[in-house]
Amino acid sequence: MAKQKEIKTNAMRILESLKIPYTHMTYECDEFTDGLQIADLLSLPYEKVYKTLVTTGGRDYFVFVIPIAKELDLKAAARSVGQKSVEMIHVRDINKVTGYIRGGCTAIGMKKQYVTRIDSTAKELEKIIVSGGRPGSQLELAPEDLARAAGAEFADIIRR
Numbered sequence: 001m002a003k004q005k006e007i008k009t010n011a012m013r014i015l016e017s018l019k020i021p022y023t024h025m026t027y028e029c030d031e032f033t034d035g036l037q038i039a040d041l042l043s044l045p046y047e048k049v050y051k052t053l054v055t056t057g058g059r060d061y062f063v064f065v066i067p068i069a070k071e072l073d074l075k076a077a078a079r080s081v082g083q084k085s086v087e088m089i090h091v092r093d094i095n096k097v098t099g100y101i102r103g104g105c106t107a108i109g110m111k112k113q114y115v116t117r118i119d120s121t122a123k124e125l126e127k128i129i130v131s132g133g134r135p136g137s138q139l140e141l142a143p144e145d146l147a148r149a150a151g152a153e154f155a156d157i158i159r160r
Helices: 010-017 035-041 074-080 091-098 120-124 143-150
Strands: 023-026 050-057 060-067 115-119 128-131 137-141 152-155
Touching: 010 137, 010 143, 050 074, 050 091, 050 128, 060 143, 074 152, 115 120, 115 143, 120 143, 120 152, 128 143, 137 143, 143 152
Parallel strands: 060 115, 115 152
Antiparallel strands: 023 137, 050 060, 128 137
């Protein structure tokens, strides 16, 4: 019996081209599943799983990667990217702006390279888990490697 070939996402191909090690995890996904549900499905600690949020400020878009159980501090996020304010984009705009769909959005390999910030809590961890670029796919990698692949910087951006 032939082994089923793993379908690579754009994010996975980018990580491989940069020679960044990662672990790919999958889960069954027929409809949108939020980060907390994904962590429960994969038996992962919430503090290790991060979600990717996309905002707009003026005519620009900004990407923020934060722990799944936390909220983005919009004022701190805006300051971190040199804006007066930012607001979440509408769900219907996710694909148009990022090239990804809701539930599969990751900071790696978006349609354009947007200014990206990863919450500084990630630096305290050896590995974090982010979306793999499609629903049902998660990637585990070092926070510094995510920052390199996404052209990101670390900042304090969650509500305390």
